[in-house]
Every structure is written in C-alpha cells, then in structure tokens.
Amino acid sequence: MNKPVIRAADPDDIHYRNIAALVYAEAGIVLGPEKFALIRARLRKRISTTGCRDIASYAGLLATPAGQPELPELISAITTNVTHFFRERRHFQTLATEVVPALRDADRSEIHAWSAGCSSGQEPLSIAMAIHEASGNMGPRPTIVATDIDTKIISRARAGLYSPEETSSLSAIQREKYFHRTPDGFKVMENLQRQVQFTTMNLLGHWNIREKLDVIFCRNVVIYFDLQAQLALWQRFSQRLMEGGWLFIGHSERIPDPAKLGLESVGNTTYRKIHG
Template sequence: MSAPPSTLGQVTPTDAEFSAIAQLLYETTGIVLAPGKTSMVQSRLAKRLRALGLAQYKDYITLVNSDAGRDERRKMISALTTNVTHFFREKHHFETLRRNVLPSLLEAARRGSRVRLWSAGSSNGQEAYSIAMTIAESAPDFANLDLRILASDIDPLMIAVGAKGCYPAAALESVPDILRQRYFELQGEHYQVASGLRDLVQFRELNLHDPWPMRGKFDVIFCRNVVIYFAPEAQARLWERFEEQLTPGGFLFVGHSERVTDGKHTKLRTAGVTTYQLNSI
C-alpha cells in the first residue's frame, strides 16, 4: 500500500541516507553538505518526494543514483543549491570593473577585438545584468561591439528566470532609479530587462565541476560566493581552471569571504578587494 499523500516527504532522512545524498551532491558538483544539515535536506527535498509519490528517502536515493533518475538528479541538485543574489551585490566590484577594467577592454572592442565576460554561478541573472548595466553606462554603443556576457548556473530554473529577465519590484531595490528607468520596462508588478541589454547576456546551464564546453577565453570572470560551498580540493582546482580560462591581464572577481589559494605556480595577483588579475607575462 502506498503512503497517504499527507505523509509523503515528511520522514526525516537517516544519517546513512543523509550521507548518501551528501556524497552524491559532492561527486556531482563538488559542493559539501556539512553535518547537521539534515533538516535542510528534508525541507528542500520534501517537495520532490511528494511529486514522485515516495515515502522513503532510500527509494529516492535509489532513483537519483540510477540512469533513469538522471533528470531527477538535476532537480535534486537544484533543490539543494543556494541561490542568494541581488543587483549590484558587493558594489565595489562594479566600481572596479567600471574604473579599472572596462576602459581598456572597450578601447580594444572598438578596434575590433573580441571581449568576453563570464558570470559563473549567476543564479537568476541579477549579477550578469548588473555587469551589463555597468558596460552599457560606459559604452552606449555596446550593441555595435563584439562584446558578450556568459551567465551560467547549475540550476536550470535559475537559468530560465535569467533568460526571461523579469523580476519583481522588490528585487530592484538596489538598482539606482536612473538605471531602472533606462534598462527596465514596468510590466504589471514586475520589471522586464530591456531587450537591448538582454541581448548582451547569454544564459547557459553549466556545472562548474564538469568539463567546460567554452573554447575561447574570458577577459573578466565573476565567480562570487560559489566556491565557499566547495571542498578545499575542489576550490583549489576551480581557481586553477579559472586561471586557465582567463586572457593575459584578465580579471577574476570572487566573493567577500573567498580568497584564491596561494600557490607557487599561480599568476593571479591581488588587484583590489577580492579581485585578482592574471599576470600577462
């Protein structure tokens, strides 16, 4: 007999079940679920168990570890990852971008060079659009330049929100009025990112733990408040991969509590508050 709907997802995962879920999350994404997060796992996965009609975590674990459960595994990862973001979060980074980074990049772009920026772990796109607004304010002719922003995230639901570019009014509290007027259109109770700015950003689902499909390098990479959830070895490897993905002289912006691991072979050097630049030599 199947469990009544009212009890689906209400069971608490055992220590062994929590460990199995944590291990799968780590192997798939590099993200560490610290001990003591059992209640968080239950609250975030209860909806998934109810949707599948499952009463036991052991059945859910069997599913997400199977080939048939590949899609559910993505939904599990989506449920367990943290999506905290807002426009112009850590404002000093955007000031550094405007003052120290964009002038030479825009000059190169106007000479015909290709310029690429990456918002890695972009959540619902607010970081990527903050970058886009910073560019648009510095270069009103941005649409005529070979300049693009890649916004990637592991959560397909967040990618869909970002690609749509429609946000509730409360989400724009940190956007200056003049920028809101220039780059957003009020639609009912939501604000839609203007099409010209939206065209500057390309959204892609991407697991930072997996091989990256991008062939070209980036002049700027934002990866903020993402690596803190990774195990130390995964953190160190990600810094190395970002370094490999930067153009000479490129910039890496990280979160306020993150630091690039010191290493003998790194060419990344401090260039501001939680900002690094790749030596060109």
C-alpha cells in the same frame, strides 16, 4: 574557537549521507551532517512531487536508473541561489573605472565576460549595465556568458523578469533605462538581455567556452566546495583569462597563492592575470 556541532544520530542519516554523496559527486557541493536538516527542508517538495513516501524512498529512487531524470531536480532543490543586482558593488566600480577604460585604450571592440554561477541572472545583467554606463554605445561591446549548474534557475534567468523587491538595489534611473514594467514584474530590455547568453554548465565538468576571457566573475559559488575543488577552479579560471584579465571572487573567498597561478591580487577579492 567554534565548537563542533553535536547532533543525535537519526535513523535517516544513512539516506542523507547517500544524498549528500550524490550531490558532491554531481556538483562538488559539500553537505556535512550539520546540513542534513537543510537537505530535509529543501527536499520536502521533491519527495511529494515524485510520489515518494519519505527520504528513504526518495534516496532509493535516486539510486535507480529510473531516478536519473530526478538528478537535475535534486541539484536545483539543493543549490543556494541567493543573489541581487550589483551585489558587492565595488567589483562593478572596478569594471567601470578600470576594466572598460583599459580595453577601450587597447582599441578592443569587444569585452568577453563570464559570470560563472550566475543564479537568476542579476550578476551578468549588472555586468552589462556597468559596462554600458561606463561606455554608452561607443566603447567595447560586451558579450557575456552566464552559466549555472541549476537548470531551473537558468530558465528563470532567461525569462529576465524580476519582482519590484528584486530590483530594489537598482537606482530609479537604472530601472527606467534597462527594464520595462509589466503586470508580472520588471522585464529586462531586449538590448541588455541580448548581451547575455545563459547556459546550464557544471563548473566541475567540461567548459564549453571557446574564447579567452577579459573578465570572470565567480562569486559566492566555491564556498560550497572543498579546498581541492576550489584550488582546481582558480587554476582553470586563470588559464582561461587573457593576459591582464580580471577575476572577481566572493567576499568570503580567497586565492591562497595567486602568484603560483599567474595571478596578482589587485584589491579586495580582485585578481589580474599577469602572465600566460
């Protein structure tokens, strides 16, 4: 059994607690006392950039109307954006071997996919590559919406530029086919980038997505939320899926009672919508 982490009280705890409450209210991200050191480390730069003296004055700034433009910066500094191309590869195999053939057999001309919590873009671009590799230019055309709460990471994703290290999980063929080498790194080819529409969006707020989706990827995002927010999200995702649509979630995540939401578990962290 995990032992509770005992930490000495710190006079700054009140400020960390206030900042954690703000992050929770804005983004649903839970930051308990064991995360206060992480908050301190991640906000160091924001504190100096805003000209604040310390965490107390930064928390004070956030509490004032003048501090409101700082909120997206706070969220950007706090979010964890770790990702890579073809992360949890089996999901992309399912996409190529099951989803694309099923939609092709149904004579569909488009695949509507959503990468929810897309970070710097590797996940939606992997979706685009997997679909292209499965069907070439003959199968259903992907339209991929890719969203994240972090405005800065969405700007990075829109730039479509990746370091050699970031492309290391791609095969040499994929790198050749979908990227060109520039002095600044590997730039995504226009025809792939065009399939992905990057937008800033808070998963806990209004979803500006009109069409029903064939595929939703929401992986390694809800681990930062409490159970209530997770359950509400699974339900909303299910409502947005077409009948027979697929939902892929992160390796450490789980939907407790999928049937209740009209979902069926069809493999490790993979679900299908069974009825409306």
